[in-house]
Amino acid sequence: MPATPFPAAVLSAAFPDLSGFGYIKSGTFKAVHRVTTKAGHDEVLKIIRVPQDSGTDAARAFRDQELGRVKRETNLLADLDSPFVVKLGMIPPSMMDLAGETCVVYTEELLPGRDLEAVIADRIQPSEAEINLLLGSLVQGIQALWIRHKTVHRDIKPANIFATGFPDRPYVLLDFGIAYNVDEPGLTVNPSHIPHTPLYMAPEMLDSNFRESLSYRADLYAAGVTVFEFATGGIHPLAKPHDSLAKTYTRVLNQEPTRLASLRPDLSKPLSSLIDQLMKKNPALRPGNLTLILNQLK
Amino acid sequence: MQLLAQHGYGNGDKIERGLEEDLLDGVIFGAKDISPDKLVSTLERLEENQPNSVRLFDPQFYASLIAAQPGARLGYLVGEGSHPYFEARRRRDLERDEQVVEDIINVLNHQLALPVTALIAPNIVIRRSFDSIEGTIAKTFLRCAANEVEIDDGRPLYATLAVSATALSDKIEMQNFLQEITELENPPDGFYLLLEKPDSSIISPLTEPDVLSRWMLMSHTLKLNGFQIINGYTDALSPYLAAAGSDAVATGWYNTQKCFSLKKFEPVSDFARRPVPRYMSAALLKSIRYTELHDLRDLFPEVMNDLPQDNSYDPDEGSAPDSPTSEALQNWEGIKAMSMHAEEGDVYASLKNCRGALDDAEEIYARIQEFGLTMRDRSSAAHINAIREELDAFEELAEL
Numbered sequence: 043m044p045a046t047p048f049p050a051a052v053l054s055a056a057f058p059d060l061s062g063f064g065y066i067k068s069g070t071f072k073a074v075h076r077v078t079t080k081a082g083h084d085e086v087l088k089i090i091r092v093p094q095d096s097g098t099d100a101a102r103a104f105r106d107q108e109l110g111r112v113k114r115e116t117n118l119l120a121d122l123d124s125p126f127v128v129k130l131g132m133i134p135p136s137m138m139d140l141a142g143e144t145c146v147v148y149t150e151e152l153l154p155g156r157d158l159e160a161v162i163a164d165r166i167q168p169s170e171a172e173i174n175l176l177l178g179s180l181v182q183g184i185q186a187l188w189i190r191h192k193t194v195h196r197d198i199k200p201a202n203i204f205a206t207g208f209p210d211r212p213y214v215l216l217d218f219g220i221a222y223n224v225d226e227p228g229l230t231v232n233p234s235h236i237p238h239t240p241l242y243m244a245p246e247m248l249d250s251n252f253r254e255s256l257s258y259r260a261d262l263y264a265a266g267v268t269v270f271e272f273a274t275g276g277i278h279p280l281a282k283p284h285d286s287l288a289k290t291y292t293r294v295l296n297q298e299p300t301r302l303a304s305l306r307p308d309l310s311k312p313l314s315s316l317i318d319q320l321m322k323k324n325p326a327l328r329p330g331n332l333t334l335i336l337n338q339l340k
Numbered sequence: 341m342q343l344l345a346q347h348g349y350g351n352g353d354k355i356e357r358g359l360e361e362d363l364l365d366g367v368i369f370g371a372k373d374i375s376p377d378k379l380v381s382t383l384e385r386l387e388e389n390q391p392n393s394v395r396l397f398d399p400q401f402y403a404s405l406i407a408a409q410p411g412a413r414l415g416y417l418v419g420e421g422s423h424p425y426f427e428a429r430r431r432r433d434l435e436r437d438e439q440v441v442e443d444i445i446n447v448l449n450h451q452l453a454l455p456v457t458a459l460i461a462p463n464i465v466i467r468r469s470f471d472s473i474e475g476t477i478a479k480t481f482l483r484c485a486a487n488e489v490e491i492d493d494g495r496p497l498y499a500t501l502a503v504s505a506t507a508l509s510d511k512i513e514m515q516n517f518l519q520e521i522t523e524l525e526n527p528p529d530g531f532y533l534l535l536e537k538p539d540s541s542i543i544s545p546l547t548e549p550d551v552l553s554r555w556m557l558m559s560h561t562l563k564l565n566g567f568q569i570i571n572g573y574t575d576a577l578s579p580y581l582a583a584a585g586s587d588a589v590a591t592g593w594y595n596t597q598k599c600f601s602l603k604k605f606e607p608v609s610d611f612a613r614r615p616v617p618r619y620m621s622a623a624l625l626k627s628i629r630y631t632e633l634h635d636l637r638d639l640f641p642e643v644m645n646d647l648p649q650d651n652s653y654d655p656d657e658g659s660a661p662d663s664p665t666s667e668a669l670q671n672w673e674g675i676k677a678m679s680m681h682a683e684e685g686d687v688y689a690s691l692k693n694c695r696g697a698l699d700d701a702e703e704i705y706a707r708i709q710e711f712g713l714t715m716r717d718r719s720s721a722a723h724i725n726a727i728r729e730e731l732d733a734f735e736e737l738a739e740l
Contacts, residue, residue, distance in 0.1 A: 066696075072604075164485070253518075255516055257523055259519070259523075272415060298739065319564065322739045323739060324515050324519075324737075324739065325515075325519045326515055326518035326519040326522055326561050326565075326736065327561060327563055327564065327620065327739060329564060330519075330522040330523050330565050331527075331565055333567040334566045
């Protein structure tokens with residue numbers, strides 16, 4: 043259930059240097075508002091409600107998990123220097139009390155354009171050049187995350203990609219809330235719970251031992267699925283409408299994805315083959331040399 | 341795809357003739373069977389006479405774990421006038437990264453001074469499983485191969501990846517291993533892939549389940565991850581490895597150069613008989629005894645390759661090859677013909693060609709059998725269904 047947005051009056055009082063507070067969307071714990079800084083910059087204000095510590099061990103552990111995720115996300119964004127990843131805004135992360143609730147708040151840049159989910163909903167089949175641009179942007183974002191930070195985004199999907207229209211950063215990755223650093227201890231309280239979006243998750247994520255071998259190739263898989271959907275105007279390579287969750291998982295694990303060339307025969311064979319290859323079940327079969335991929339897309 | 345000579349004992353003039361007659365694209369010299377001085381002079385001669393040839397040196401460092409065994413057959417790897425980088429090693433020595441790095445440096449610095457066209461980094465054979473101490477040591481060799489020595493003359497570096505058929509049996513561990521080595525931070529330019537057949541049988545692994553398919557998968561996976569691939573000791577399996585994307589295959593003249601095994605370094609447990617000369621029939625996808633060739637050639641001329649080296653198997657001489665060199669040249673010629681037919685540019689088309697060739701071979705064998713001619717086990721059609729199954733298994737593993 044989405045979090046209830048805070049009233050504008052509460053937000054105005056809490057953030058006297060900001061104005062606007064136009065509501066954008068909510069998640070379970072997160073509310074997102076459009077704001078304008080005193081300097082006149084438009085940014086996105088993120089307000090994350092911290093779960094209450096009711097005194098039990100479970101409640102405390104859950105609160106620590108959520109706080110840890112926010113801290114990890116914001117530290118990562120502060121350190122990442124890639125045009126293909128969203129940047130933090132003027133207000134750094136801090137804890138504050140809003141109407142009696144403890145929250146973590148910070149701002150990110152406001153990107154022009156719209157998210158890729160909305161673009162795909164237009165049901166227009168993009169050109170090969172546009173597909174190259176999307177895939178190239180995603181691969182560069184994945185590369186930035188992995189090379190310096192050994193981090194896997196784990197939630198690449200159309201809703202977490204913004205189409206900006208900027209020539210030097212046409213697509214930008216958002217929402218690093220479940221990003222996972224393979225060199226650091228996991229934050230998830232229940233180890234059998236794997237944060238994910240089923241339609242885009244790599245098959246190896248369904249293995250309870252996935253943390254042993256998880257790498258950027260899981261992100262490449264999700265990028266492949268996303269680009270496939272974009273290229274076909276909204277057709278998922280595996281899932282059918284109205285599939286149950288169990289059916290989706292079965293398809294992710296066992297079913298061969300639709301070949302892109304069967305739906306877009308106009309695309310060049312190298313590009314179709316590359317996108318198909320990114321969706322292989324076996325991670326080793328997804329091309330691991332990101333520089334080679336980027337060279338191919340040039 | 342290139343065909344290289346897998347050098348070994350008793351070269352004579354085989355390699356030079358093979359290069360002169362365009363049957364070979366190059367050679368992989370084996371350290372055990374050539375002295376350092378002879379290696380240098382031979383490489384220099386090839387560089388002068390065959391400047392476009394591929395010239396490689398297999399340091400055979402994988403024998404270091406056998407070197408301490410009494411009676412180990414190490415040739416020019418040890419003793420006076422031996423290759424200077426080679427020393428006996430125990431497994432516990434190689435569990436230390438420092439020792440692995442030292443050995444890599446010694447092997448590569450030795451090769452830097454040779455007129456080879458690429459360098460081959462050392463490694464051990466993963467004999468038991470990928471998920472073993474051997475597997476960890478092998479990964480250390482791979483991880484460090486490209487880090488330790490600067491090759492500033494543009495020559496590529498191939499890392500040795502030697503795996504036994506036994507280790508291939510664990511599919512999950514193999515896939516995990518491949519994932520890891522295709523995510524190396526500083527990878528080599530390519531891999532020199534060797535499949536070890538641990539037992540001493542002279543029969544090559546044509547009929548064992550899950551061996552060829554997994555060897556093909558390793559080649560295919562590494563290739564699509566951007567690596568150059570040389571498969572050593574491939575012999576009659578060359579077309580299938582070519583189909584899986586191998587850039588070069590290699591085979592020699594004795595059985596020990598057609599099928600890789602550490603047995604050739606181990607103390608002698610039995611004495612091998614001199615093998616009966618054979619003829620590599622591209623149509624049958626297999627080599628047959630010269631006596632079988634003699635029986636078949638008039639009734640079934642299609643078993644002949646109709647290539648120049650056929651002239652060395654004179655029917656008036658019982659179809660025996662006129663020299664060991666001719667036999668070696670004919671073997672390369674037959675393998676080259678088979679491999680060129682198989683390779684088609686992409687893996688799907690190549691597999692289709694391989695299947696077509698198997699169907700054609702099966703038909704010939706059926707007609708031979710109808711005629712009432714029996715062939716010995718090693719020449720029989722047993723490989724055809726076995727390879728078909730392996731091609732199916734490879735397709736499934738590669739998610740084609």
